Amino acid sequence: MEYKYLLNWIERTKQRMVDAMGGCCQCCGYDRCNSAFDFHHINPEEKEFSISTWKHKSWAKIIKELKKCILVCSNCHRELHKGTRQLPKNYARFDESYETYNKFLGMPKKQIKCKRCKKTFKVRENSKAKYCNISCANKHKGKVNWEEVNLKEQLKTKSITHIARNLDISWNAVKKRMVKEGISS
Numbered sequence: 169m170e171y172k173y174l175l176n177w178i179e180r181t182k183q184r185m186v187d188a189m190g191g192c193c194q195c196c197g198y199d200r201c202n203s204a205f206d207f208h209h210i211n212p213e214e215k216e217f218s219i220s221t222w223k224h225k226s227w228a229k230i231i232k233e234l235k236k237c238i239l240v241c242s243n244c245h246r247e248l249h250k251g252t253r254q255l256p257k258n259y260a261r262f263d264e265s266y267e268t269y270n271k272f273l274g275m276p277k278k279q280i281k282c283k284r285c286k287k288t289f290k291v292r293e294n295s296k297a298k299y300c301n302i303s304c305a306n307k308h309k310g311k312v313n314w315e316e317v318n319l320k321e322q323l324k325t326k327s328i329t330h331i332a333r334n335l336d337i338s339w340n341a342v343k344k345r346m347v348k349e350g351i352s353s
Contacts, residue, residue: 189260191239194238195256214236280297284299
């Protein structure tokens, strides 16, 4: 699952980088495949790192380097380095509206109810969130009103693990309560 999330992040971030730089090759106008785009440093002496290593950098560092570049397709990039193509006189530069980056932008969302206050809130599709905020999570954490739970009856039809999940506590917490109530497993 983490690998799938990483690939999704790489794809979204590359799309954002391409959009921020004009969305097409500034030499020939190519605009079909993001994998075919390169970021050419206008002045190689100002280059701090190769944009190809962007996957290991923060958005702020990527922006700083993108501002020194022009977006070109891989063919035009090779021609620029070979000297058979010149930089165009007019080309798109980094669009400042892309300065801030929301890592959840464009991710599918679902609506769930907070386990404590029952308020409905949105989370990203693969989220394991149960509470609407940290305050609800902290108030609920590990607190069970055992007077309302008939543990002996529940153990007749449910496993300890199932009871623990329903109460949102650990398996061990249920075992401790069983000892306290004198219930054998």
